Amino acid sequence: MALINVAAREIHGKIVYYGPGLSGKTTNLQVIHARIPTNTKGELLSIETETERTLFFDFLPLDLGKVHGFTIRFHLYTVPGQVLYERTRVAVLNGTDGVVFVADGERNRLADNLQSLRELAQNLTAQGKRFLDFPIVFQYNKMDLPDALPVPILDRYLNTIKAPRFEAVAVRGQGVFETLRAISKLVVNKL
């Protein structure tokens, strides 16, 4: 649920990057943080394990500046992808306005992608949201790898709702900003 503060003339939206472990959710935020103009971004906060896996979440506040007198702010979060942290993902998903599902394009990760996607749908439904109407964008990451599945196969198994989807090599920045633009617009159009 987006928040509009008329007195402060501010609009806030929350976007969560969801997906299986090691699919590239944190990498997306790191790339955005590294390449977006300095006056647009806040500090990237990461709560991670000693092996640099996400423990709780990553958080990146973005400030788009003033539009028609309103300050527009997006808060980007990642969830921890490991199966162990299912209840933590529920907590981070709380109050989100849009989701980027970061799928790992590698052939041997399809089952993990499907499990994570099913869990996302269940969690959104449990929070009273209609999965089919909810702003969601798919990102097929690691598409440069030789064993990456072809896009039509990923579409057939993952994107059955025909949401916007983008191929990406997040570690090189490819597809990261296309994904961010798409989910941000979906969230704004739901305001």
Next chain:
Amino acid sequence: MMPLDPDLTTLVVGEEETAQIAACLQRLLADTGASYSMVLDRAGQILAWESDSERPEMIHLGALLAATYASTQEMARILKEDGFRTLLQEGLREKIFTETVQDQWLLVVIFDHKVHLGLVKVLAKRASVILSNILDVVRQQRNSLRTPRASQLRKATTDTIDLLFRDETNDRKGRSGE
């Protein structure tokens, strides 16, 4: 079947309600002697704040507090509790007390060792009742952003997204590859 989230749509907080929230926070600070107070929504966005001094990184603190609160709700579910209504973090210099407002907003009070915790708990509880009434009014005013002016705002925001959320390196590559 799970009922649909009553706050699925955008929550629009008007000027009058924001002023009432600010007055509530000011009174809480004056009556307790606490140094900082704020109201967050459950996504961690700061709705209003009052402080006796400028504090950095409050956006990050808001995100952390909201996520911490949400994770305690999950703990409550595991323990088959209805939920935990309050949170307390105690440091050597300062404490953070958090009280929920209808599971939608969070009232946060930061105070030092000179302030009595019991007083903060009682007065935060009282403030949460006032905030709850304000939240009811805000909820009734839902969807008021569906106006022609709001449509222009959405269009302008979309244009800003196109302008700011781009990666010159990769966008240039994409264009040259077309």
